[in-house]
Amino acid sequence: MSKLALVTGGAGFIGSHLCERLVSDGYTVISLDNYFTGSKDNHVDGVEYREGHTKDIAGHVSETPDILFHLGEYSRVLTSFDDVEKVWDLNVRGTASVLNFCKDKKVRLIYAGSSTKFGEFDDANDGENQSPYAYFKTTNTQLVNNYGKWFGLEYAITYFYNVYGPRERAGAYGTVIEIFRQKMLNKEALQVFGTGEQRRAFTHVKDTVDGLVLVGEKGSGDGHCISAKKEYSILKIAKAFGGDIEMKDALPGDRNRSKCNFEKMKALGWKASRDVLEYIKNSHG
Ligand SMILES: NC(=O)c1ccc[n+]([C@@H]2O[C@H](COP(=O)([O-])OP(=O)(O)OC[C@H]3O[C@@H](n4cnc5c(N)ncnc54)[C@H](O)[C@@H]3O)[C@@H](O)[C@H]2O)c1
Numbered sequence: 478m479s480k481l482a483l484v485t486g487g488a489g490f491i492g493s494h495l496c497e498r499l500v501s502d503g504y505t506v507i508s509l510d511n512y513f514t515g516s517k518d519n520h521v522d523g524v525e526y527r528e529g530h531t532k533d534i535a536g537h538v539s540e541t542p543d544i545l546f547h548l549g550e551y552s553r554v555l556t557s558f559d560d561v562e563k564v565w566d567l568n569v570r571g572t573a574s575v576l577n578f579c580k581d582k583k584v585r586l587i588y589a590g591s592s593t594k595f596g597e598f599d600d601a602n603d604g605e606n607q608s609p610y611a612y613f614k615t616t617n618t619q620l621v622n623n624y625g626k627w628f629g630l631e632y633a634i635t636y637f638y639n640v641y642g643p644r645e646r647a648g649a650y651g652t653v654i655e656i657f658r659q660k661m662l663n664k665e666a667l668q669v670f671g672t673g674e675q676r677r678a679f680t681h682v683k684d685t686v687d688g689l690v691l692v693g694e695k696g697s698g699d700g701h702c703i704s705a706k707k708e709y710s711i712l713k714i715a716k717a718f719g720g721d722i723e724m725k726d727a728l729p730g731d732r733n734r735s736k737c738n739f740e741k742m743k744a745l746g747w748k749a750s751r752d753v754l755e756y757i758k759n760s761h762g
Pocket residue numbers: 485486487488489490491492509510511512513514515516529530531532547548549550551552553566567568571589590591592614636637638639640641650652
């Protein structure tokens with residue numbers, strides 16, 4: 478019998494690629510998604526989609542999965558300043574139920590943490606305190622670790638670094654590569670905030686999912702940073718697209734860069750194999 482994987486946020490950007498990969502690896506896959514940012518356009522063949530908030534996970538999933546990939550959370554820095562209660566509800570409230578579900582059913586949990594936790598700023602290195610999003614994501618990593626300690630939960634925590642690729646979104650809850658790509662298509666200027674010298678380790682979604690699946694199989698504990706090695710400044714990325722650039726004031730919560738400890742993923746035999754400049758070159762002709 479095939480193994481059962483439960484993916485929260487399976488109708489989102491990264492979750493949809495994870496679902497696709499797990500199906501092709503022979504898993505039976507259930508997605509639980511409340512369609513806050515997820516879309517039915519992201520559905521892939523072979524997955525059973527259930528609609529609901531993670532706080533109600535026990536009511537939506539009577540099965541006992543072999544593994545649970547928890548990606549279903551609010552996932553943007555800038556908008557989180559206007560949405561504090563929403564971020565708390567989707568992330569902290571939801572994750573508390575996901576953790577109890579895993580504890581009660583003895584399910585192995587893989588958590589999707591954020592590299593914003595490791596953000597470096599001009600005057601501080603406490604990334605976790607620089608936006609509501611980073612704060613709640615960091616709180617959840619602490620809670621996952623504590624479930625390991627308090628209840629013997631089997632878990633691994635991953636950290637994603639500026640994921641890009643097919644099915645990425647633009648718009649309010651969008652991310653920079655797709656926002657720039659759409660601006661180019663609409664012949665609009667690319668807006669660069671602050672100095673533009675802030676650097677990101679853009680990591681392709683397929684590399685991210687390769688790392689995530691590997692952690693699912695072999696990872697343990699905290700600290701799996703799924704990051705490309707090379708960092709690029711936002712200005713360099715904008716220039717690589719080749720359009721007009723409009724410089725704007727700095728945004729709150731916008732880190733200079735995020736630190737990364739590559740050791741755990743290296744030990745698992747993972748490294749990113751794609752480069753964002755190649756993607757940009759191929760994405761608009
Ligand atoms: N994209 C990145 O660069 C990045 C970087 C670091 C961490 N992450 C984390 O990876 C995960 C996936 O990110 P993404 O870029 O695919 O975002 P996304 O917004 O495309 O996906 C999140 C999905 O979760 C769903 N969702 C949100 N809250 C939910 C809840 N409480 N119950 C059920 N479903 C819920 C949304 O509808 C959406 O389908 C998130 O946890 C995010 O914090 C992403």
